[in-house]
Amino acid sequence: MSVVVGNSDFRPLLNSPTAKITGVHESLLQECEKDIIWYRENFFGKPHDNYLALESTKGPLAISVILDGGVYKALVRSIEGSERLTVEGSAVYQSTHRKLFKLGPKVENLMSAFSSGIPARSLTLVKNPGLANELLSMEERQVIRSYKFGVAYCTAGQTTEAEMLSNRHESISPGYKAFLQFLGETIELRGWKGYRAGLDVSGTNQTGTHAVYTKWQGYEIMFHVATMLPYNEKDKQQLERKRHLGNDIVVIVYQDTDEPFQLSSISSHQNHILAFVKPEGEGYRFTCAVKQGVPAFIPEIPDPPVFGRDAVSRDFFLHTLVNGERASYKSTSFAPKISRTRSVLLCDVASKHLK
Incomplete structure (x- = not known):
């Protein structure tokens, strides 16, 4: 296992020996x-x-x-x-x-x-x-048509959130570069017209110059790649990077190391799905950890939890992330807020027509 639970609120999902790497199911379009x-x-x-x-x-x-x-x-x-x-x-x-x-x-x-x-x-x-x-x-x-997922790079000797947020983009491995290409295309933020997920597109480079983005199954997905966000030598915690990844429900951790990650080092209340990816052969080994209170969701992760770099594997991976975020909406962290929003919308309509 690539993670250590410790006293964390996260729990690794169990793999299923009967599950398979498959493309998108109708289950994506839920609720x-x-x-x-x-x-x-x-x-x-x-x-x-x-x-x-x-x-x-x-x-x-x-x-x-x-x-x-x-x-x-x-x-x-x-x-x-x-x-x-x-x-x-x-x-x-x-x-x-x-x-x-x-x-x-x-x-x-x-x-x-x-x-x-x-x-x-x-x-x-x-x-x-x-x-x-x-x-x-x-x-x-x-209806949610856009998602923002965090992406962190974890290299040799790093086992905590603060350590991996301190990595610089010029020092990443070729394998990690290939993984970012697997996720989506690298886009220039200046003048970007699509979904920006809170990133600066004015040209002042306050959130870096580039990001990774994709359109998938009718959804827009922007990846908050930590190493592409500005690095501050004077800030050991890299709060600017943490401001973005710490507010993402889903965070992908690419592990260029054999050392297990300490789940207890994740302090954000917003993070609910942690997807750990480690290169293995011609593909990736996948471990998914979810915060307590997140209900079960599909697709199930197969055993062994290894997927390739082909289009079907990419569908499977993104499908897992999207449905993981959607399942998180039912947790105690988000469900009351969503209910309040629905209540306001329903009351607005009913009040107008039941005068």
């Missing part, structure tokens, strides 16, 4: 991003009903319902996230009177068919045609 696609494809631009609640036992709610081919579909948005539900139309109770006049089921009967936990009596049907655009916009504001 709210799937809901965006689902709402567009199944609701938006089609006749459907939208129900809102400003105050309920589950907080503010926005529920979209459509009858599609005899099946009712619902998208339930709450502070906990978005849930997709379906139920056969025949399973929803309707009185003879409502059937005769094609009134559809009562909201209480419809919601109870979806789930007994939906507070139907708190819901109000809103027929404002502009609401659909607002609901779509609300969901889009929560």
